[in-house]
Amino acid sequence: xxxxxxxxxxxxxxGSREILHGIDLTVNRGEIVSLIGPNGCGKTTLLxxxxxxxxxxxxxxxxxxxxxxxxxxxxxxxxxxxxxQVRDVPAIRADKFIAHGRYPHLSFGRSLTEKDRRAIELxxxxxxxxxxxxxxxxxxxxxxRQRVYLAMTLAQDAEIFLLDEPTTYLDIGQKYExxxxxxxxxxxxxxxVMVLHDLSLAFSYSDRVALLESGDLLTFGPAGEVFDxxxxxxxFGVSSRRxxxxxxxxxxFFRK
Numbered sequence: 001x002x003x004x005x006x007x008x009x010x011x012x013x014x015g016s017r018e019i020l021h022g023i024d025l026t027v028n029r030g031e032i033v034s035l036i037g038p039n040g041c042g043k044t045t046l047l048x049x050x051x052x053x054x055x056x057x058x059x060x061x062x063x064x065x066x067x068x069x070x071x072x073x074x075x076x077x078x079x080x081x082x083x084x085q086v087r088d089v090p091a092i093r094a095d096k097f098i099a100h101g102r103y104p105h106l107s108f109g110r111s112l113t114e115k116d117r118r119a120i121e122l123x124x125x126x127x128x129x130x131x132x133x134x135x136x137x138x139x140x141x142x143x144x145r146q147r148v149y150l151a152m153t154l155a156q157d158a159e160i161f162l163l164d165e166p167t168t169y170l171d172i173g174q175k176y177e178x179x180x181x182x183x184x185x186x187x188x189x190x191x192x193v194m195v196l197h198d199l200s201l202a203f204s205y206s207d208r209v210a211l212l213e214s215g216d217l218l219t220f221g222p223a224g225e226v227f228d229x230x231x232x233x234x235x236f237g238v239s240s241r242r243x244x245x246x247x248x249x250x251x252x253f254f255r256k
Contacts, residue, residue, distance in 0.1 A: 001028040001029065002028060002029040002064075003026050003027070003028055003029075003064075003065075004027055004028065004029045004063065004064055004159060004160050004191050005025075005026070005027040005050065005061070005062070005063060005160060005191070005193065006025075006026050006027075006060075006061070006062040006065075007023050007024060007025040007026070007046075007050065007059065007060075007061050008024055008059055008060045008061075008062075009022045009023070009024060009058055009059035009060070010022065010023040010024075010025075010046070010049060010056060010058075010059035010060070010061060011023075011056060011057045011058040011059050012045060012046075012048075012049040012054045012055065012056050012057060012059075013045065013054075013057065014045075014054075018057060018215070019042045019045040019215050020042050020045055020046060020049065020215050021214075021215040021216050022058070022059065022216075023042075023046060023059070023212075023216075023217050024217065025046075025210060025217060025220060027160070027191060027193055028191075029159075029189075029191055030186065030189060030190075030191055031186075031191060031192075031207040031208060032182065032183070032186055032191075032192045032194070032205060032206045032207050032208075033191075033192070033193045033194075033206060033207065033208050033209070033210060034193075034194055034195070034196045034202040034203075034205070034206040034208075034209050034210070034223075035047070035193065035194070035195045035196070035210050035212060036195075036196060036197075036199060036202050036209060036210070036211055036212070036232065037211055037212035037213055037218075037235065038213065038235065038236065041212040041213050041214060041215065042212050042214075042215045043164075043195040043212055044085065044164050044195060045215075046212070047082070047162050047164050047193070047195060049061065050068075050080075050162060050193075051080065051082045051162060052068055052069075052076065053082075063076075063079050063080065063159075063160070064079070064159070074104045077103075077104035077156065077158070078104050078105065078156075078157075078158060078159075079158055079159050079160065080158050080159065080160050080161075080162060081101075081153045081154075081156040081158035081160070081161050081162065082162045082164075083149060083150065083153050083161070083162070083163045083164065083166060084164050085164040085165040085168055085195075087149065089137050089138050089145070090137060091136050091137070091138055092136060092137060093133070093134060093135065093136055094129060094132045094133050094134070094135055094136070094137060094140070094148045094151075095133035095134065097137060097148060097152055098120055098123060098124065098129070098133075098148065098151045098152045098155055099112065099116075099120055099155070100152055100155075101119075101120070101123065101151075101152040101153060101154070101155030101156040101157075102116040102119060102120060102155055102156070104156060105119075105157070119155050119157050120155045122154075122155075123151045123152070123154040123155035124151055126151075126154060126181070126184055126185065126188070127147045127148075127150055127151040127154060127181060128147065128181075129144070129147050129148050129151050132144055132147075132148060142169035142170060142174075143169075143170050143171070143174040143177070143178075146166065146167075146168075146169070146170060146174075146178060147178075147181070150166065150178075150181065150185075154185060158190075159190065159191060160190070160191040160192070160193065161182075161185065161190055161191065161192045161193070161194075162193050162194075163182070163192065163193070163194035163195070164194070164195045165194075165195050165196065165197065166178055166179075166182065166194055166196075167179070167196065167198065167201070175198065175201060176201075179201060179204075179205045182194070182205070183205065199232060199236070199251065199253045200250065200251050200252060200253060202223075203223045203224075203226075203227050203251035204223075204248075204249070204250065204251060206223045207222070207223065208220065208221060208222055208223060208226075209221070209222075209223045209226045209227075209232075211226060211231055211232055211235065213235050218231055218235065219231050223251075224242075224249075227240065227242060227251055228242070232253075233253065236253065237256070238253050238254060238255060238256060239253070239254055239255070239256050240252060240253050240254075241254075
């Protein structure tokens, strides 16, 4: 397997307050990895550090073997696409917003090429937003807006997608729709690292799961193995059970 993202001894935080205490994590090309853990454990901090939005106090991050610090801004944007949990909602039409995903690939003249247009069309098709293109973002529902943001990210055509709570503001049906869409993106050869608060969905849709607590990586491995370890239930103070339902494996977490 090819390692697309490597974190070695990563320490980072805000000012003098260290949040991450030496994270070692390797993500392979073409897999879905979910970061889980209690609020404040460092999930979003780790994503922001990986994106270069937070300086490291120690350790190293590499993309396809290259040090993050060596990558220029546009070069990094062609490798990694970041979708934060909290975002502005600009008054812009959805089609123009999605086209912004191509900016890391544009030449000095900033004119869209045929390749750019094909990437935008593929992103629109994959995310099913063709009926929303003429609407402005503030007009859209939460679920529609999430799909448009993901379409913009997909148009970026990066190697790895870093998603912070992609199911925020979605109802249960929309959450499943979003995660099925993320699976389709993985089928295009992309890699996904995402923060999820919904434990059942994290285990159902991830190849591997990383459990963080208080800035430390407690365990990282195949979703079923991490679940069976009992650590997620212990950290969250709940009970858990794996069940087979209609030919699917479901992961349940419930009050003790």
